[in-house]
Amino acid sequence: MKDQSKALAFVNDNRDRFLQELIEMLKIPSVSADRKFKDDVMRCAGFVKDKLVEAGVDKAEICETAGNPIIYGEKIVDSSSPTILVYGHYDVQPADPYELWDSPPFEPVIKDDKIIARGSADDKGQFYMHVKAFEAMAKSDSLPCNVKFMIEGEEEVGSSNLGIFVRENKEKLKSDVILISDTSMISNENPSVTTGLKGLSYLEVEVTGPNRDLHSGTYGGAVANPINVLCKMIASLKDGHNKVTIPGFYDDVVELSEEARKQLAEAPFSEEGFCKELDIAESDGEAGYSTRERQGIRPTLDVNGIWGGYTGEGAKTVLPSKAHAKISMRLVPDQSSDKITEMFTEHFKKIAPESVKVKVTPHHGGEPAVTPIDSLDFKAAEKAFEEGWGKTPIPTREGGSIPIVALFNEELKVNSILLGFGLDSDGIHSPNESYGLFNFYKGIETIILYHKHFADLKN
Ligand code: BES
Ligand code: MN
Ligand code: MN
Numbered sequence: 001m002k003d004q005s006k007a008l009a010f011v012n013d014n015r016d017r018f019l020q021e022l023i024e025m026l027k028i029p030s031v032s033a034d035r036k037f038k039d040d041v042m043r044c045a046g047f048v049k050d051k052l053v054e055a056g057v058d059k060a061e062i063c064e065t066a067g068n069p070i071i072y073g074e075k076i077v078d079s080s081s082p083t084i085l086v087y088g089h090y091d092v093q094p095a096d097p098y099e100l101w102d103s104p105p106f107e108p109v110i111k112d113d114k115i116i117a118r119g120s121a122d123d124k125g126q127f128y129m130h131v132k133a134f135e136a137m138a139k140s141d142s143l144p145c146n147v148k149f150m151i152e153g154e155e156e157v158g159s160s161n162l163g164i165f166v167r168e169n170k171e172k173l174k175s176d177v178i179l180i181s182d183t184s185m186i187s188n189e190n191p192s193v194t195t196g197l198k199g200l201s202y203l204e205v206e207v208t209g210p211n212r213d214l215h216s217g218t219y220g221g222a223v224a225n226p227i228n229v230l231c232k233m234i235a236s237l238k239d240g241h242n243k244v245t246i247p248g249f250y251d252d253v254v255e256l257s258e259e260a261r262k263q264l265a266e267a268p269f270s271e272e273g274f275c276k277e278l279d280i281a282e283s284d285g286e287a288g289y290s291t292r293e294r295q296g297i298r299p300t301l302d303v304n305g306i307w308g309g310y311t312g313e314g315a316k317t318v319l320p321s322k323a324h325a326k327i328s329m330r331l332v333p334d335q336s337s338d339k340i341t342e343m344f345t346e347h348f349k350k351i352a353p354e355s356v357k358v359k360v361t362p363h364h365g366g367e368p369a370v371t372p373i374d375s376l377d378f379k380a381a382e383k384a385f386e387e388g389w390g391k392t393p394i395p396t397r398e399g400g401s402i403p404i405v406a407l408f409n410e411e412l413k414v415n416s417i418l419l420g421f422g423l424d425s426d427g428i429h430s431p432n433e434s435y436g437l438f439n440f441y442k443g444i445e446t447i448i449l450y451h452k453h454f455a456d457l458k459n
Contacts, residue, residue, distance in 0.1 A: 004452050006140035011132070011444050018132045018444070019115070019437070021051065025090075025124050026108040026117040032068060032091035032157045041153055044090050045069045048131075048151050055131050056138035057149070065161035068153030072172070075138060076146045082458040083146040084451060085175035085414070086134075087404070088127025088182060089155030092119035093429045100431035113437050120435035122428035126181040126421065127151055129440060133447035144455035148175055152404075155182075158364030159404045166404070166411050177377040177454060178408055181443060183398055183420030188438060190268050191389050193381050194418035196296060196397030197405055199331030199368035201340045202304075205230070205348060206359040207323045213309075216319040224355035226323040227308045233351055234325060237301055241287035244301045244329075246347045252334045256297055264292060267394045277425065296397035300330045326363075330399055337365035366403020369416070376457045377415045383457075384449035388442065419443075419450065 011018070030044035031037040045062055052060040052073035060073035068091060076083075095105035095118040103109045108117035115125065130149070137143040150173065152162045166173060183194040209226040210219070239245050256264070269292050275283060285294035294300070308323035310316040329340055345360040352358040371378060373395050385393040405416045421443035427433050 004137070004142055004448050007133075007136040007142045007448050008445060010136040010140045011441070011448070014132075014136070015441065018128075019440070022115070022120075022125055022128050022440070023108045023117075025051075025128065026115070026119055027106055029095070029106045030091050030119070030153065031094050032154050033094050041068050041091060045071055045153060048090050049073070051128075051131055052149055055135035057134075057147075060149075063165065065154075065165060067157075067161040070153065070162060070165055071149065071151040073149040074147065075134070075143065077143045078146070081144065081146050082177075082455055083148060083175040084454065085148045085150060085173060085178045086127070086130045087178055087180045087408075087416070088130065088149075088151045089123045089153065090127070090151050091153040091156050092122070092124070093156050095431075097431065102432055105431075105433075110437070111434075114434040115437065115440070116432055116434045118433055120433055121184075121422040121426035122433065123155070123182045125435040125440055126443070129181055129421070129443040129447055130179065133444045133451070136444070137448060137451060143451070145451050147451075148173065155402070155404070158366070160364065162404055163407055166407060170412060173412055175412070175414055176458065177380075178412070178414050178416040179419055179447070179450065180402065180405070180416050181419050181421060181447070182402055183400065183418045184422035184424055184426065185420060186267060186269075186394060186396060187423065188436070188442075190394060191385055191391055192267065192394040192396045193378070193385070194371075194398050194420055195373055195378075195395040196332075196370045197368060197418070198299075198399055198401050199335060199337050199406070200364070200366045200401040200403060201329045201331060201337045201344065202326070202363040202365060203341060203344065204324065204326050204361045204363060206361075207233070207352070208321060208357045208359075209323075209355065210319070210321055213321050214319040216317045219319050223319070224353060225319055226356055227320055229353060229356050230306070230308070230323040230325060233348065234303055234306075234327075236351060242285055243287070244299070246301075246343050248343050249299070249340070252336065252339070253299060254333045261293065263395075264296065264397070265290065267292065267396055295399045297332055299332050299335060300399075302328055302330075304328050330401065331368050333368050333370055335368065337367055341365060364403070366401050367406035369402075369405040369409060370397075371415055371417060375415055377417050377454070380450055380454040380457050381417050381419060383453040384446050387453075388446045388449050417450075419447065421446070 028044040057073040063070045105118040207226040305326040309320035421439040
C-alpha cells in the first residue's frame with residue numbers, strides 16, 4: 001500500500017496557496033445560464049486547464065463543444081494501475097438577486113471559517129479539492145492510481161453537450177470509477193456519502209386568455225383571467241394528501257422495502273432543527289413519508305417561478321392576456337424524465353378550461369441515479385472516511401440532480417461515487433453561498449485516502 005503521509009504533509013505545507021488559488025477562481029463569474037458571462041466562462045476554462053497543468057497532469061486540453069468547453073486532463077502513472085475519473089463543473093448559478101448578498105458574490109471573503117462566494121460549494125470549491133489532492137500526490141510521488149479529469153461548464157444548464165462528449169470519447173474516458181464531489185453530507189459530525197440523486201423534468205407553461213391585456217373593470221368577471229386559471233390548474237396538480245394527481249405519475253416509482261426505509265431513518269435528523277433553520281412552523285409534503293424520505297426517495301412537483309400581469313409599483317387595473325409558470329418534477333427510480341414530461345403535458349392540456357389556450361415547453365431533464373453500496377468503489381469511500389474521520393459514512397439519498405451520473409452508468413458502465421463535502425447550510429444556488437474551510441481541507445485529505453484505498457482494494 002502506498003504511504004500517503006507525504007501527500008498529506010504536502011497539503012499541510014500548501015494550505016494557504018490552495019485557498020488563494022480557489023479564491024482566484026471564485027472571482028471569475030462563470031455563469032452558464034446568462035450569455036453575457038460568456039467571456040468569463042471561457043476565462044475560467046483556461047484557468048482550470050492551467051491549474052491542471054501546474055498540478056502535474058501529463059496532458060490537459062480545452063475541448064470545444066457546441067456550448068461551453070470541457071477541460072480534460074490526465075496522468076497515467078502505470079497502465080496496469082486502476083484509473084479514477086474525476087468529474088466536476090466550473091460553471092455556476094446566476095448570483096441574482098445581488099442585493100441579498102452581504103458581500104459581492106464574485107469578491108470572495110472568509111468569514112467564520114467559511115469562504116463566501118457564488119460557486120464556493122457548487123462546485124468550484126469541491127472539484128478543486130480533487131485538483132489539489134492530485135497535486136499533493138503527484139508532487140510527493142505517491143499517486144497510486146491513474147487520474148483523469150473531466151470538468152465541464154454547463155452542469156447548471158443541463159449538461160447537454162457533455163452527453164455528446166461522453167458518447168464520442170468512451171475510450172478516452174475509460175476508467176474504473178468516477179469520483180464526483182458535488183453533493184452534501186449530513187453534517188461534519190455525521191459524515192455521509194450520497195448514494196442516490198433524483199432525476200428531473202423541468203418545463204414551462206403558458207396560459208393565454210384574451211388576445212390582449214384588458215381593463216379589469218370592463219372585462220373582469222366576464223372572460224377567463226389566465227392567472228386565476230393557471231393558479232387553479234397548478235393547485236389541482238396535488239390532492240389533499242400532497243400526492244401528485246397526474247395519472248400514471250407514480251406508476252414506475254420503485255417503493256423501498258420496510259427494511260431500506262428503516263435503514264434510511266437511522267441517519268441522524270432533527271425535524272425541529274430542520275424547521276428552525278428555515279424559520280417555518282412545520283414541514284409539509286406527501287402524506288405517509290418523513291421529511292428525509294420526501295427529500296430523498298419520493299418524487300415531487302414544484303412551481304419554481306410564476307409571473308404575469310402587472311408587477312410594478314403601485315396598482316394598475318389590468319386583466320392580463322397571459323400567465324406563465326416554470327415547473328419542476330424531481331424523479332426517483334424507475335421514473336423516466338421523457339415519460340413524465342409527456343404525462344404532464346397531456347394532463348395539463350386536458351385540465352385547461354375551454355376559455356384558455358395552453359402551451360407547454362420542456363426545458364432540460366435527466367434520469368435519477370443510485371449507486372450500489374456493495375461495490376469495491378463504495379467500500380473504498382467507507383475506508384477513506386473511516387481513516388480520515390474515524391467514522392463509517394452514512395449512506396444517504398439526496399433530492400438534487402446531477403443528470404450526467406445516469407448517463408455515465410449507461411454509456412461508460414462505471415459507478416459514480418458521490419464524495420460530496422458540502423452541507424445543506426452552504427446555501428448553494430442561494431445568496432451568500434459558502435463552503436467551510438474545514439470541509440475544503442478535510443475533503444482533500446479524504447480524496448487522497450480514497451485513491452489509496454481504491455488502489456489497494458483493486459489490486
Ligand atoms: N450540485 C448540484 C446538485 C445537487 C445539489 C446534488 C444538492 C445534491 C444536493 C448541481 O449543480 C445542480 O444544481 N443540479 C441541478 C440540476 C441541473 C440539471 C440544473 C439541480 O439539482 O437543480
Ligand atoms: Mn453542482
Ligand atoms: Mn448547482
